[in-house]
Amino acid sequence: MKTRLRFALALAALFTLLAGCTTVQPWERATLADATMRPDRDPLHNAMFEHIYFSCEAATGGRGVGGSGCGCN
Amino acid sequence: MSPTVRGTKPADFSIMSFPNKFIPALVLGLALACSASGQVKSGQPFPALTGHGLEGTLPDTAGHVVLIDFWATWCAPCKASFPAYTEIQREFAPRGFVLLAVSVDQTAAPYEQFIERFKPAFPTVRDGKQKLISEVRVPAMPTSYLLDRHGIVRSVHSGYHGESTVKALRDEINRLLEEKS
Numbered sequence: 001m002k003t004r005l006r007f008a009l010a011l012a013a014l015f016t017l018l019a020g021c022t023t024v025q026p027w028e029r030a031t032l033a034d035a036t037m038r039p040d041r042d043p044l045h046n047a048m049f050e051h052i053y054f055s056c057e058a059a060t061g062g063r064g065v066g067g068s069g070c071g072c073n
Numbered sequence: 074m075s076p077t078v079r080g081t082k083p084a085d086f087s088i089m090s091f092p093n094k095f096i097p098a099l100v101l102g103l104a105l106a107c108s109a110s111g112q113v114k115s116g117q118p119f120p121a122l123t124g125h126g127l128e129g130t131l132p133d134t135a136g137h138v139v140l141i142d143f144w145a146t147w148c149a150p151c152k153a154s155f156p157a158y159t160e161i162q163r164e165f166a167p168r169g170f171v172l173l174a175v176s177v178d179q180t181a182a183p184y185e186q187f188i189e190r191f192k193p194a195f196p197t198v199r200d201g202k203q204k205l206i207s208e209v210r211v212p213a214m215p216t217s218y219l220l221d222r223h224g225i226v227r228s229v230h231s232g233y234h235g236e237s238t239v240k241a242l243r244d245e246i247n248r249l250l251e252e253k254s
Contacts, residue, residue, distance in 0.1 A: 026214045027177045027206045033147040 112210045115228055119220050125205040127175070129198035134224075137171045138249045140242065142217040143206055144174055146183040151215040154233040155191055161242060162195040168250045169222075173198065177206050177214075217242070221249050 024032065035041055054062040113119060119141065122131055142158065144151035155174075162172045172195040178184040184199050200206055209218070217230045219242070228245050230238055 025207075026211055026216075027143070027145070027203055029214070030145065030147045030179065 111208075112212060113208075113218065113226055113229075115226050117226050118224055119218055119226050120205065120208050122173075122205070125200060125208070126202050127198040127200055127205065128181075130196065131198060132171050132173060132196045134171050134173070134220075136222050137169050138165075138222060138246060139220040139224075140170070140172045140217055140246070141220065142172065142174045142215055143177060143200075143209070143211050144215045145177045146187045147178070148214045150233040152187070152191075153235075154215060154238070155193055157235075157239045159194045161239070161246070164243075165246050165250065170246055170250060171196075175200050175205065177203055179203065219245055219249065221252065 031037070040046055050063070057063070119139075122134070140158075140161070142151075142154070144154070146152065158172055158174070162170070166172075174193065174195060174197040176184050176197060176199045178199060179201055181199065181201065188197055211231075212229075213231045215233050218226050219228045219230070221227050227249060228241075230242065232238075
């Protein structure tokens with residue numbers, strides 16, 4: 001009886017989790033298609049982020065540079 | 074020996090019995106839910122355009138070959154199809170062809186701006202409450218439905234793929250216009 005109750009509780013929890021899932025239909029994607037949803041929408045932000053990233057990761061070649069790891073580039 | 078009431082069978086409360094009955098029912102339910110997606114397909118009659126609260130003037134489609142295109146201002150391929158659809162409308166309209174563009178924009182402003190700027194040569198209406206498209210359940214944006222003179226869907230074009238879509242549409246429209254009504 002106890003096992004059955006546990007199973008029922010697990011099932012209820014599963015359905016509760018599944019209830020949070022939904023499919024966004026093709027005609028409902030106006031918000032997702034908005035320019036503000038793009039991560040690269042702001043060129044200044046991109047430039048600053050790239051500068052910071054390169055400064056942090058220069059020792060390993062920055063972005064895409066196959067250096068030796070001397071940090072001298 | 075487990076205690077049982079005389080003359081009755083002990084109920085099976087083992088963990089295996091419940092999932093054994095439940096899991097096939099769950100799988101069947103999910104399969105039915107998936108299959109009942111309700112998309113309008115080739116060979117089916119297209120839903121009536123009236124009664125969905127479409128904003129704009131509906132053209133007379135009775136006895137015509139009709140192309141119904143679902144589009145939106147936030148959908149780039151949808152807008153890219155408009156010049157080609159204008160050409161198709163100009164080419165086939167004199168032979169009894171009607172192109173109707175149904176926008177699914179929920180807000181009127183971007184729709185009106187685009188229509189004002191582009192001034193399409195074919196009729197456009199707005200399904201602002203998305204009632205018609207919820208019934209048609211397009212597989213992608215844009216999707217166009219080519220209907221014969223009896224309102225039966227003869228082909229469904231999911232997405233706009235430039236020249237290949239236009240060529241397929243021209244061939245199919247020609248074929249449908251040549252069919253006897």
